[in-house]
Amino acid sequence: MSKINENFLNLQDSYLFSTIAKKVAEYSKNNPDKEIIKLGIGDVTKPIVPACLEAMHKAVDEIGTQEGFKGYGPEQGYEFLRNAIVENDYKARGVDIEPDEVFVSDGAKCDCGNIVDIFAQDNKVAITDPVYPVYLDTNVMSGRSGKYNEQTGTYENIVYLPVTAENDFKPALPKEKVDMIYLCFPNNPTGTVLTKEDLKVWVDYAKENDSIILYDAAYEAFIEEENIPHSIFEVEGAKDVAIEFKSYSKTAGFTGTRCAYVVIPKTVKGYTKSGEAIELNKLWNRRTCTKFNGVSYIVQRAAEATYTPEGKKQIKENIGYYKENAKIIKKGLEEAGFTVYGAVNSPYIWLKVPEGMTSWEFFDKLLEEVNIVGTPGSGFGPHGEGYFRLTAFGTKENTLKAIERIKNWNINNG
Numbered sequence: 001m002s003k004i005n006e007n008f009l010n011l012q013d014s015y016l017f018s019t020i021a022k023k024v025a026e027y028s029k030n031n032p033d034k035e036i037i038k039l040g041i042g043d044v045t046k047p048i049v050p051a052c053l054e055a056m057h058k059a060v061d062e063i064g065t066q067e068g069f070k071g072y073g074p075e076q077g078y079e080f081l082r083n084a085i086v087e088n089d090y091k092a093r094g095v096d097i098e099p100d101e102v103f104v105s106d107g108a109k110c111d112c113g114n115i116v117d118i119f120a121q122d123n124k125v126a127i128t129d130p131v132y133p134v135y136l137d138t139n140v141m142s143g144r145s146g147k148y149n150e151q152t153g154t155y156e157n158i159v160y161l162p163v164t165a166e167n168d169f170k171p172a173l174p175k176e177k178v179d180m181i182y183l184c185f186p187n188n189p190t191g192t193v194l195t196k197e198d199l200k201v202w203v204d205y206a207k208e209n210d211s212i213i214l215y216d217a218a219y220e221a222f223i224e225e226e227n228i229p230h231s232i233f234e235v236e237g238a239k240d241v242a243i244e245f246k247s248y249s250k251t252a253g254f255t256g257t258r259c260a261y262v263v264i265p266k267t268v269k270g271y272t273k274s275g276e277a278i279e280l281n282k283l284w285n286r287r288t289c290t291k292f293n294g295v296s297y298i299v300q301r302a303a304e305a306t307y308t309p310e311g312k313k314q315i316k317e318n319i320g321y322y323k324e325n326a327k328i329i330k331k332g333l334e335e336a337g338f339t340v341y342g343a344v345n346s347p348y349i350w351l352k353v354p355e356g357m358t359s360w361e362f363f364d365k366l367l368e369e370v371n372i373v374g375t376p377g378s379g380f381g382p383h384g385e386g387y388f389r390l391t392a393f394g395t396k397e398n399t400l401k402a403i404e405r406i407k408n409w410n411i412n413n414g
């Protein structure tokens, strides 16, 4: 008899964005005449920039020749891309990272999910609340949580760190000792950021407690304010305690193309039961070689092109386009009387739903009455209740249309 991994039975029925997609498909089927504007999942709408396309075309031609053909590439990524990452994303910011501390992958979602492989099951995990569901669900799957409590909407054995308007969206240090800490800044879903000083508090905590910070920086390209770190490694001491995840998805429109990377400095150590310090870089390398055969050459060439002068310029324009959408949404919602957070250093807009309504009730009302899809805050965790997320990744045309609809919406009467 084959036994299953029963941890999966502890999971909630469906992944948040799948539940939403199902609800929207159902509504759409029953209301085929309605024009639905999707500002739910953070998927980009602008095409891949010309510099990357050109690099891809060139790579396609190259692999069609005998000399240029590529079989299996290095599991960790081609040297040309790892070098470009080190030079542009780290050295240019004064951070010293070596190419063999960078692992190229097919997405930050996969990296954030797979990283749990190298950690012991009895580690205590802390997540911010609300949170990107992947961090929580993958720890539930791998047995680091207890049972789900319907009453509180939380799992046993997981430490939840509230991030709400009451604490200015800055998580407080856990009261108990934790071993793995997930931080995502600019934050998904709240769109808020931490300063270098705020992050230093976490790095110091991790050092004191021999914990690891799993830092998701997928949205760093949207940062515009000073003193907001683009990488946790800009914070002194972080190279001893942090793993960083980065993605080309939201930056360069690779949500469908798939490319990302994870940085594990060789100075980051985990411990055996007997207290021996082990380089996490080595473990991740071993895991990568066993379970992954690398991102395709074509895609890595496209990712490399994001660092060329034309690539950088074109990407900046795309980010500017989404940032303009974020401004339109923020301003429009404020004019419509909503309280709004995020949206400045982030493509996410986090709003307070009207008093007396739950996030899911607001989701249904918004979908049914003005045909706009967003993401209910409670889907990201219990402290997301009473909030709602919209993304700036739509087209400008749809963004303007959505805001017009919201402004003309009599929310109390439909």
Ligand code: MLT
Pocket: 040, 041, 042, 043, 109, 132, 188
């Ligand atoms: C989101 O909407 O939170 C993101 O698109 C999800 C993801 O990047 O996987």
